Amino acid sequence: MTIAVKFFASLREQVGKADITLDSQTVSSVSDVWKLASGGQPMPANTLMAVNMDYVDAMHTVTEGDEVAFFPPVTGG
Amino acid sequence: MRWPFSHRSLGVEVSVEIREQGFDPYREVSDYQQTVLDAAGKYGATAVFIGSMRDINEGDAVQAMTLEHYPGMTERYLEKISKEAGQRWDIIDSLIIHRVGDLHPEDPIVLVAVWSAHRAAAFDASRFLMEELKSRAPFWKKEVLSTGSRWVEKNT
Numbered sequence: 001m002t003i004a005v006k007f008f009a010s011l012r013e014q015v016g017k018a019d020i021t022l023d024s025q026t027v028s029s030v031s032d033v034w035k036l037a038s039g040g041q042p043m044p045a046n047t048l049m050a051v052n053m054d055y056v057d058a059m060h061t062v063t064e065g066d067e068v069a070f071f072p073p074v075t076g077g
Numbered sequence: 078m079r080w081p082f083s084h085r086s087l088g089v090e091v092s093v094e095i096r097e098q099g100f101d102p103y104r105e106v107s108d109y110q111q112t113v114l115d116a117a118g119k120y121g122a123t124a125v126f127i128g129s130m131r132d133i134n135e136g137d138a139v140q141a142m143t144l145e146h147y148p149g150m151t152e153r154y155l156e157k158i159s160k161e162a163g164q165r166w167d168i169i170d171s172l173i174i175h176r177v178g179d180l181h182p183e184d185p186i187v188l189v190a191v192w193s194a195h196r197a198a199a200f201d202a203s204r205f206l207m208e209e210l211k212s213r214a215p216f217w218k219k220e221v222l223s224t225g226s227r228w229v230e231k232n233t
Binding site (some may be wrong): 008055069072074 | 144145146153215228231232
């Protein structure tokens with residue numbers, strides 16, 4: 001299963017990458033995607049997650065071709 | 078195209094735009110009314126909110142700021158809340174413009190404008206749009222101080 005992963009803002013700096021593509025048969029949830037894509041770093045408690053540009057929680061199931069994004073609390077406006 | 082996320086045929090009129098260059102919010106409101114808003118004589122109320130950059134935050138002088146967004150999701154989220162505002166209040170049209178990129182103190186960051194027949198809907202919908210934007214739209218600010226840079230963590 002191929003998953004496109006994106007990190008934004010402080011999480012991009014923390015993880016050290018902006019975009020990666022995962023090709024894994026073992027990931028099933030957004031939480032699994034974080035573990036694999038971040039290299040096993042603990043996820044900060046306030047992390048926000050989106051799948052295909054909609055907010056989800058860490059237990060959301062991912063499917064082939066999904067775009068999964070991780071980012072810190074938002075500070076626009 | 079000037080208004081890339083404009084949906085003017087769905088009943089609820091909304092326009093959302095992310096700008097990489099500085100903009101004059103007063104001129105945007107005026108231009109929008111003259112060139113896009115097809116409702117002259119229909120609206121009796123225009124509520125306008127403009128957010129601009131301050132030169133101090135958390136007690137520190139701020140020299141500059143970089144605003145980042147999630148291309149695609151940010152626009153989609155702003156469209157979603159604009160349509161929701163159109164369902165909750167009796168408004169005629171709404172416009173959101175938000176800056177990204179490098180900003181300096183006094184630069185406009187965000188414009189929210191709402192047009193309605195009477196004031197209550199325009200006031201309430203514009204407040205709703207700003208509060209939803211601040212709490213959920215994927216934007217992030219990084220400030221430049223004399224001592225280095227830092228991500229903004231508190232969204233007051």
